[in-house]
Amino acid sequence: MSTDPRAGDAAKYVDPEIMAELLTMRSSIDNIDAALVHLLAERFKATQRVGVLKAKHKLPPADPGREKSQIDRLKRLAAEAHLDPDFAEKFLNFIIEEVIRHHQAISEHSPPPQDNDPEAPFDWANQT
Numbered sequence: 001m002s003t004d005p006r007a008g009d010a011a012k013y014v015d016p017e018i019m020a021e022l023l024t025m026r027s028s029i030d031n032i033d034a035a036l037v038h039l040l041a042e043r044f045k046a047t048q049r050v051g052v053l054k055a056k057h058k059l060p061p062a063d064p065g066r067e068k069s070q071i072d073r074l075k076r077l078a079a080e081a082h083l084d085p086d087f088a089e090k091f092l093n094f095i096i097e098e099v100i101r102h103h104q105a106i107s108e109h110s111p112p113p114q115d116n117d118p119e120a121p122f123d124w125a126n127q128t
């Protein structure tokens with residue numbers, strides 16, 4: 001008999017009927033984790049585009065005002081959903097920290113705008 005890959009260490013010490021119940025729950029957890037990975041991948045695709053736009057227009061990688069309203073909103077949603085709002089805040093901050101690191105990398109590796117590039121932002125700080 002092949003063992004269910006979701007059995008883990010529990011297979012060694014859990015009764016078969018309880019194991020069956022546990023495996024059903026673990027199968028939902030696996031689906032949820034897969035959805036989370038796909039959602040995060042889509043979010044990072046969107047923030048990657050934001051990073052390119054920010055680098056192109058010399059905008060700062062972080063926007064603390066935007067972050068504050070996102071965190072306030074997410075904490076409200078978390079409370080409504082019976083999820084710990086402090087956990088929701090930590091989770092969003094963890095993601096945003098990574099996004100800011102990506103934005104910084106994009107801006108460090110993006111070529112300086114060419115003089116003849118009509119799309120280049122006007123550099124007010126460097127006029128002689």
Ligand SMILES: O=C(O)C(=O)C[C@]1(C(=O)O)C=C[C@@H](O)C=C1
Nearest residue numbers: 047050062063064066067096099
């Ligand atoms: O909306 C932006 O300006 C972003 O760069 C995206 C994002 C986010 O991940 O939601 C990341 C960094 C900013 O500080 C604020 C928000």
